[in-house]
Amino acid sequence: MIDSDPSKQNSTAPPMPVPRQIAFEFPDDLQPHWKPSDPEFCAMVNGASMAMPYLEPFLIRTMREAMKLIEDTAVLESGRAFNMQEQYHYQTHRRFNELLKSKRYPELAQLEQYMQEHYQRLSQRSLRVRMAYAAGFESMTLGVTRWLVDNRVRLFSGSDTRVASFIIWHFVEESEHKCVAYDVYQAAFGKGFANYWARMIGVFHGSLSIMWFSMRGYKAILQKDGRWNQLSSRLRLALHIGSFMRTVAPYLLRATLPGHDPRSERDPQWVRDWIDGYATAPSGLIPLLDTTHPVMPVPFPSSSHDNSSGSIAST
Numbered sequence: 001m002i003d004s005d006p007s008k009q010n011s012t013a014p015p016m017p018v019p020r021q022i023a024f025e026f027p028d029d030l031q032p033h034w035k036p037s038d039p040e041f042c043a044m045v046n047g048a049s050m051a052m053p054y055l056e057p058f059l060i061r062t063m064r065e066a067m068k069l070i071e072d073t074a075v076l077e078s079g080r081a082f083n084m085q086e087q088y089h090y091q092t093h094r095r096f097n098e099l100l101k102s103k104r105y106p107e108l109a110q111l112e113q114y115m116q117e118h119y120q121r122l123s124q125r126s127l128r129v130r131m132a133y134a135a136g137f138e139s140m141t142l143g144v145t146r147w148l149v150d151n152r153v154r155l156f157s158g159s160d161t162r163v164a165s166f167i168i169w170h171f172v173e174e175s176e177h178k179c180v181a182y183d184v185y186q187a188a189f190g191k192g193f194a195n196y197w198a199r200m201i202g203v204f205h206g207s208l209s210i211m212w213f214s215m216r217g218y219k220a221i222l223q224k225d226g227r228w229n230q231l232s233s234r235l236r237l238a239l240h241i242g243s244f245m246r247t248v249a250p251y252l253l254r255a256t257l258p259g260h261d262p263r264s265e266r267d268p269q270w271v272r273d274w275i276d277g278y279a280t281a282p283s284g285l286i287p288l289l290d291t292t293h294p295v296m297p298v299p300f301p302s303s304s305h306d307n308s309s310g311s312i313a314s315t
Contacts, residue, residue, distance in 0.1 A: 016077065017177035019084030020278070022286055023312055024166045026096050032104045032221075035159035039225060040218075040237040044244075045167060046100055047217025050108055051210055052093035054115040055137070056086040058123065062130040063181070069188040075180075082180040085173050092166065107220055115213055128189055132202025133209075135181040139255035140207035141174035142265050143248030149268045151243065152296050156289065165288045165299070165312070172274050178262045200256045207252055273298040286312055 033042050060083045067079045101108050122130065148155065148171055156164040189195040218237075219228060227233035254260055277300025281287070287299040 017081040017085055017173065017180065018278070019081055019088060020169075020173070021088045022092070022169060024092055024095075024169075025162060025312065026099045028099075030099060030160060030162060032100050034163040035156070037158055038155075038236070039227065040222070040233060041155055041240055043218040043221040043225075043227075044214065044237070044240060045163075046105075046221055047219075048210070048214040049093050049100070050097055050111055050217045051115060051213040053090045053097065054112070054119050055210060055213075056090035056093075058119045058130075059134045059137070059181070060086050061123070062127070062134050063184055065127055066131045066184050066188045070184065072187050075183050075187050078177070078180045079184050082177045085177055089170050089173070092170075096163075096166065105221055105224055107224060108217065111213070111216055111220060114216075118209075128195070128198050129202070129205075131181070131185045131188060132198045133206040134202075135185045135199055135206070136202035136204065136255070137206030137210060138174070138178065138181040139203055139262065140210070140248060140252060141171065142178055142262065143251035144244075145171040145175045145271065146251070146268060147244055147247040149270050150247070152270075153294070156291050156296065159291050161288045161291050162312075164291050165286075168274070168289060169286075172271050175267050175271050176275060178265065178267075182262050196258055203252055203255045207248075270298060274300070276300075288312060 032046060033039050035042050063079050063083055067076055070076055070079075097108070097112075122133070148168065152168070156168075185195075185199060189198075222228040222233065222237070251265065254265070255262075277298055278286075281300055289296065289299045
């Protein structure tokens with residue numbers, strides 16, 4: 001058990017993650033092709049969504065176990081908030097995924113079975129390996145957030161605002177809790193060379209496994225849609241993947257460096273504005289992202305634009 005220096009507990013502490021259970025609605029009129037002009041991007045997002053109800057419960061279980069080794073109250077409080085955020089994320093993804101399967105892609109149940117078995121096997125590994133996996137995956141999400149936010153007009157313009165808002169909500173909160181898995185790993189296992197080496201491997205272990213599951217998901221979707229063997233579709237997919245990797249890869253490489261701390265990764269201002277906007281949202285209502293707006297500013301009343309295209313209640 002490692003007890004951190006109390007005098008340093010709050011010296012570099014990030015803002016506390018805030019669990020927000022948002023009542024996203026996925027009614028029967030919502031289509032799996034929620035951006036009709038870009039089925040390849042829909043397939044990428046939908047494929048990645050399939051992994052969340054298996055990945056995130058694994059992260060929660062791993063964090064809970066590692067937190068038993070920690071006495072730092074600030075880290076423990078952040079860890080509990082992290083777990084609540086991840087719980088709300090995977091529960092919402094599960095509802096969205098059920099719609100995908102029932103509307104068009106029942107074949108995705110096979111992928112779900114594979115992922116369930118994978119995380120059952122991974123749960124038998126040592127706590128250090130599992131916690132390094134968790135911290136490694138979380139390092140990738142910062143790059144994903146940057147990619148989605150910086151390219152939000154290109155990616156989400158003309159899409160169903162309910163899905164766009166759901167995805168952005170999730171990844172804004174990934175930025176909000178960007179330090180937590182790293183802090184829990186460091187507090188539980190220390191900063192020695194062996195623990196650095198395990199954490200470095202975890203960056204690739206956690207990130208590449210989710211990329212693999214996502215790839216299997218979007219391949220199954222595009223095959224069902226009859227697009228997988230179309231050259232034009234594969235080219236559009238390759239352009240998205242290339243753009244994604246150009247943004248995400250530097251985050252992964254920096255996360256492998258000795259002494260790297262997620263606090264050194266600057267959040268996009270748009271993300272900070274979104275988080276700040278929760279404080280001014282009226283009566284617990286969260287405006288939906290306006291996917292018809294030419295610049296797609298932050299959808300909160302504090303924004304200089306009146307850009308909400310509807311709202312959903314925070315429960």
